[in-house]
Amino acid sequence: MYATISPSDLTPAPNPASVGAQRTSGAGRVSFKVNAEGQTRLDRLYQQGCAKIRLPKVYGGKAAEAVLINSAGGLTGGDAVSWHASAAAGTYAVATTQACEKIYKAESGVAHVANHVCVADGARLDWLPQETILYDRAGLDRTLDVQLEGNARFLAVESLILGRLAMGETLTQLAFGDRWRIHRKGRLIHAEAQRLEGNVAHIGAARAVLDGHLALATLCYCGPEEEETLKGLAESARTMMAPFEGCTVGLSAFNGKILARLTAVNGMALRAALIPLISHFRAGEPLPRVWTT
Structure with a gap:
C-alpha cells in the first residue's frame, strides 16, 4: 500500500541565493622540547578542521620538521586558518608546508x-x-606575529606568485595584505605591512614596484650575532645572488637582523635564487625535503 503525497507535504528546496556558501576553517599548533639526549622532539600537537600537521623523520639535518597542511586544498573569501609554532630552550625546529x-x-x-x-x-x-599562489580576484589577509626571547634565532621566508603563470593568467583584480610583527624580549624589532590591491598587472609593471616581475619574496633573519657579523653574512649573500638572471635581490643588515627582498620573472627563477639564499642563512642545514620532492 502506498501513501499519497501532495505537493504541500514536500519541503521546498532551499534557494541557493539565500544560503551562504560553506567556508573552511582550521587551527594547528605544534611545540618542541629537548629530550634527555639533547635532541629536539615533539612536545605538543593540536590540529582542528582543515589544519593538519605531520612530523616526518629527518635525515642529515639537526632540525626537527613540522609540515603544515591545509587539507581543503586552498583558500577563498571567508576561509580562516591559524598556525602556532613554539620552540623551547635548546631546540632547533623548522615549520614548512x-x-x-x-x-x-x-x-x-x-x-x-x-x-x-x-x-x-x-x-x-x-x-x-x-x-603562495594568488589567482585573479583572490583576497588574502595574512599576519605573522613572532615572539623571541633572549638569544633566540629566527629565519622567516614568505613568497608570492602572482597568477597561474603556466596558464597565462593576468591579475586584473586582487586584494592582498601581509603584516609582520617581530618582538625580542617584548620589544618590537621588525614591523612591515605589504599590500597589493587593484589591477596588480598594471601596478606591478612600474619599475619602482615590481618592474613587471610576477614572483616576489621576503626573507628576514633575526639573531644574536654582532652587527659586523650580520653585515658580513649579508655581503656574502649579496655576492652569492649576483649570478642569478631574471631575479633582483636587495639585502640589508641592521638592528640585529638581515632583510632581503627578491623579485623574479617567474616562480622557477625565484625558487632557484631562494634555495641557496635560505641555505646560506641556515649554515648549511638542508632544506625540508618537501621543497625538493
Whole structure:
C-alpha cells in the first residue's frame, strides 16, 4: 500500500541565493622540547578542521620538521586558518608546508591566515612555507606575529606568485595584505605591512614596484650575532645572488637582523635564487625535503 503525497507535504528546496556558501576553517599548533639526549622532539600537537600537521623523520639535518597542511586544498573569501609554532630552550625546529598554498577567486570577502611563532632563549625556529599562489580576484589577509626571547634565532621566508603563470593568467583584480610583527624580549624589532590591491598587472609593471616581475619574496633573519657579523653574512649573500638572471635581490643588515627582498620573472627563477639564499642563512642545514620532492 502506498501513501499519497501532495505537493504541500514536500519541503521546498532551499534557494541557493539565500544560503551562504560553506567556508573552511582550521587551527594547528605544534611545540618542541629537548629530550634527555639533547635532541629536539615533539612536545605538543593540536590540529582542528582543515589544519593538519605531520612530523616526518629527518635525515642529515639537526632540525626537527613540522609540515603544515591545509587539507581543503586552498583558500577563498571567508576561509580562516591559524598556525602556532613554539620552540623551547635548546631546540632547533623548522615549520614548512606540504605544497604551495593556493588562494582562489573570492566571490566576497577575503581569506584570513594568522601565523604565530614563539622561540625561547637559546632556541632556533625557521619559518619556511612554500610559495603562495594568488589567482585573479583572490583576497588574502595574512599576519605573522613572532615572539623571541633572549638569544633566540629566527629565519622567516614568505613568497608570492602572482597568477597561474603556466596558464597565462593576468591579475586584473586582487586584494592582498601581509603584516609582520617581530618582538625580542617584548620589544618590537621588525614591523612591515605589504599590500597589493587593484589591477596588480598594471601596478606591478612600474619599475619602482615590481618592474613587471610576477614572483616576489621576503626573507628576514633575526639573531644574536654582532652587527659586523650580520653585515658580513649579508655581503656574502649579496655576492652569492649576483649570478642569478631574471631575479633582483636587495639585502640589508641592521638592528640585529638581515632583510632581503627578491623579485623574479617567474616562480622557477625565484625558487632557484631562494634555495641557496635560505641555505646560506641556515649554515648549511638542508632544506625540508618537501621543497625538493
